[in-house]
Amino acid sequence: QVPLVESGGGLVQPGGSLRLSCEASGFTPDYYAIGWFRQAPGKEREFVATINGNGGNTYYANSVKGRFTISRDNAKNIMYLQMNSLKPEDTAVYYCAARNSPYISNVEDTFTSWGQGTQVTVSS
Numbered sequence: 440q441v442p443l444v445e446s447g448g449g450l451v452q453p454g455g456s457l458r459l460s461c462e463a464s465g466f467t468p469d470y471y472a473i474g475w476f477r478q479a480p481g482k483e484r485e486f487v488a489t490i491n492g493n494g495g496n497t498y499y500a501n502s503v504k505g506r507f508t509i510s511r512d513n514a515k516n517i518m519y520l521q522m523n524s525l526k527p528e529d530t531a532v533y534y535c536a537a538r539n540s541p542y543i544s545n546v547e548d549t550f551t552s553w554g555q556g557t558q559v560t561v562s563s
Contacts, residue, residue, distance in 0.1 A: 441471065445535050446462070461473065472538050473490050473537055474486065487520070525561045
């Protein structure tokens with residue numbers, strides 16, 4: 440288990456931007472791929488984006504491709520999700536997760552460590 444703490448959520452108007460952060464501790468970052476997932480009210484948790492251990496490979500859900508960017512700073516053990524052109528349908532609790540492999544995955548069950556989540560609300 441890798442302790443993960445998300446931050447950066449909040450209320451933003453449609454078309455606005457937010458940057459979520461996920462701070463990790465006690466692990467060697469290159470060995471862990473990271474994923475961002477989200478859960479909207481009344482819906483199941485869904486995949487958003489993933490990045491491999493060294494940051495050289497990323498993959499996005501179609502719903503956020505071109506608007507969201509996942510990145511990581513392994514020297515600081517911090518992962519980011521830059522969210523631009525936000526839409527009301529992006530409203531959800533966003534979670535970062537780590538898996539015991541450096542390779543990307545969009546499958547929730549392959550991630551073994553989860554943060555507590557941060558609320559993102561897109562509304563005018």
